[in-house]
Amino acid sequence: MAETKTAVGKVTVAGSKYSVTVNKKKHLLPVGTLIDASQVRKLAGKEVVVYFASKPRNLVIAVQDKAFKLQPILCYVPVPDLFKALNPEMQNAALNVMVEKGIIMPDLAEQFNVGR
């Protein structure tokens, strides 16, 4: 299987021209066919990961926000990083929603309530 080549670049928008600069070389983005213009505009000025086609090698096929998180999460099993403290205010807000919708009874919600 051919490997997709990637590089880090920066997106620029000039009028209706969209491009990404990688190693000082500007590549026009095929906006409208493979890439949606509204999505590219959101990335203007940001560092992005640029994906090049296997053939021809200099054809940009996608750009992706560098901040996008791809974590090596394992199927079915929670990685320990997942266990994080929950904001008590948020938990109480969710409890109120559950009581309002009749999913949790008020007396049960009271026992869950944090910070009271």
Added chain:
Amino acid sequence: MARGPRREIKQLVVEVTEACNHACMHCYNYWRPRRGDVPVLPVVDATVERGRRVLTRPDFVRLVKKIKRDARLHYIALSGGEPFLRTDLPKIVGDLSDQCEGLVTITNGTLITKERLRRMPERSNFEITLFSAHRETHDAIAGRKSFDRLMETFLLLHKHHCGLVIACVLSRLNAADIALTMELAVAVGAQAVMLNRVNLSRNVMPAARELVPSPEALRETLAAADRMAEKYGLGVVLSVPVPPCVVDPREFSHLHAGWCPRGGKDAYYTLGCTGLVRPCNHTSVVLGDLLQQKWFEIVESKQAREYWATVPEECRDCSHPLKDSCAGGCRAAAQECYGSTAMIDPFVNFARAAQA
């Protein structure tokens, strides 16, 4: 065979029993009977499953120590079946917690009691299945009336300051409820939510059309989940990989997309309750017998190396940026449903059919 270098293994899944008191519609376990055939099991310890002696508590400790002679083990996930059907589960949790950096028990939550919790290490971590905020939907998917019992369990865990991750298996049956289900997860104190899209296996195939959502429905569901993750600052993981040709997970900036590690240190090799080792918990393929073989002989075997190597023919010309991460989706599901890891993940086929 010469002893190999000491490897690293981040997670090991340990299935302590094949028995279960639920009959979930989407259950992928290869040993599960047909839905409706599952008896309501009393809390007893079976001694033989599938014709082999079930490992005892000392067996599990001995085998985990055996693995640690060959590999640096970080985390253990206890699974099943329903782990709490073993009366010695609290002691197994205690023993195996001493053998690793962290341990989580994957359970349906219905058999956790105050007494059993008291016998477990303080602040134990749990992954518990919740399929819907609507009692009727949850119970229908679980195949048992368990919603109310589950709420009591969540309260118990909350009072004991236990770690809680909610696992929700996404299917057509509960897709519309996802926002409310996630809010319920936050309300009961979940520290994260795992959204596992339904992953097919041989026994689930007859119900696949009822379970697999269309790409459009899945996209809407994930968008709703994305909004909830942002609203509550909740960690949400798409644990079972979503093939990007069905829905591109990059559309949802508050959901963490995960991929099959396909072997190596990130693999979650699975030790069954009779000592057999499999590539992961989804597959019935057996790589070796830990009672008879060394760990490195099993995981470095040709069969183990080749298990994940195949990319389906129809995915080879894929130009999607995530194609190397996806590589045809779940190999175990393809193996279980079509008999070959060279086939595409059956979820893709059923999702496309649902769209059509």
